[in-house]
Amino acid sequence: MKFIDLRAQQKRIRSNIESRINHVLDHGKFIMGPEVYELESKLAEYVGKKYCISCSSGTDALLIPLIAKNIGPGDGVITTPFTYIATAEVIKLLGATPIFIDVYPDTFNINPDYIPDALNYADSIDIKAKAIIPVDLFGLPARYRLIEKYAEENNLFVIEDAAQGFGGSIRGKKAGSFGQCSSTSFFPAKPLGCYGDGGAIFTDDDELAFKMKSIRIHGGGKNKYDNVRLGINGRLDTIQAAILLEKIKIFDEEVELRNKVAKYYLNNSNTGFKMPHVPKKYTSSWAQFSIVAPSEEKKSSCIELLNKKNIPTMTYYPIPLHLQKVFSEYGYAKKQFPVTENISKSIFSIPMHPYLKKSDQNKIMEIINEF
Structure with missing residues (x-):
């Protein structure tokens, strides 16, 4: 996958x-x-x-x-x-x-x-x-x-x-x-x-x-x-x-296919993990499908299980920009942007592309729903 x-x-x-x-x-x-x-x-x-x-x-x-x-x-x-x-x-x-x-906790x-x-x-x-x-x-x-x-x-x-x-x-x-x-x-x-x-x-x-x-x-x-x-x-x-x-x-068709994958994920979610939110009258192109776990521990456990089943994951973004060394001269501190910092600790992304098979989508959600 x-x-x-x-x-x-x-x-x-x-x-x-x-x-x-x-x-x-x-x-x-x-x-x-x-x-x-x-x-x-x-x-x-x-x-x-x-x-x-x-x-x-x-x-x-x-x-x-x-x-x-x-x-x-x-x-x-x-x-x-x-x-x-x-x-x-x-x-x-x-x-x-x-x-x-800082950012919104639901749309990021x-x-x-x-x-x-x-x-x-x-x-x-x-x-x-x-x-x-x-x-x-x-x-x-x-x-x-x-x-x-x-x-x-x-x-x-x-x-x-x-x-x-x-x-x-x-x-x-x-x-x-x-x-x-x-x-x-x-x-x-x-x-x-x-x-x-x-x-x-x-x-x-x-x-x-x-x-x-x-x-x-x-x-x-x-x-x-x-x-x-x-x-x-x-x-x-x-x-x-x-x-x-x-x-x-083929771009519009691919965006539509991405939205179908996202819809399947959202409709088949039965988990304590926070799924991404799309406000009314907004359409996402779903560059990534990112989920927020209830804790860092659950995030790690879920990623470990997904990876064991050969399901790739990514984390966007583990270190917020205000805490990066390159911007240290500006004096930003930990806890200054609490929403961003909380999200960055527990967010991860699962496969998202127009050609993702329904069987693979189902496999992914079955594992996530265990949590």
Whole structure:
């Protein structure tokens, strides 16, 4: 049994992907080839945004907008401590300060009601909070109506981190379309993934899109030797774009299949473990299916039994960001974000992908229900 079964997906579309790759090999435009622009057009249409700027990774998809907004020393960016390091890493890379706030215990997403506390904290350490990066954790979009309300009241630039949530939605509005700008990742394990690294940025803002396209290619202006600002080498290569063009054809179907797996898990749960919650009118893309055990001991026992039966598990995320050594200079302490810390001790994830057999789903739930 696979935690994520990319091979099963590949069997469906391998011949088409090989044809796409061969076409790139034939035309030889490996950097910013026609497939890149075709993909950007299709992704922008899918999300419902005016611009899609493809880039080399989900991390660069967060970094580029921050550079474009001149975020740097003396600035603060609000985000969650319960996510992958990339979200906060890009903030520190630019010399800005990550300001963490706690999450909801049921959705694991950032709790916007703590935004006023974050603003007060920023004032107390003499920095200016300029942006917020909510994360669509495990496939579920964050609570954007409330986030955007606070952001508008306090002049915060919102960057949606849709790396895990791409394919999800709120009231039919797609993940990747919230905030002034959104970012996603095409890392192979993501709901829509390529066969390497890749990412994309979405916005309706003409000026911001222009700047981000420039930053993506070394701050270029009229041509590659006209450099008008500092930038990075952040392009998506043509072969990865070609792969994604084939994968996006089956993406909606795969999200639907992921939701069927999740529905089976939820409907067949008879356990003291806390199952993930999807609010009404929200759709998750189920990047992961994560469960919270009643205790660390029960988590360990369940994982041990699952692994003995050759059922893989993962833990996202065992150490919250505010307790990571790399962020120690900011003085965050244990018990400062109790919901995050409690979740991180007892959460684990079980297999989730569109091709998971019903017999395997049943096997997994039979073991979990023993607890």
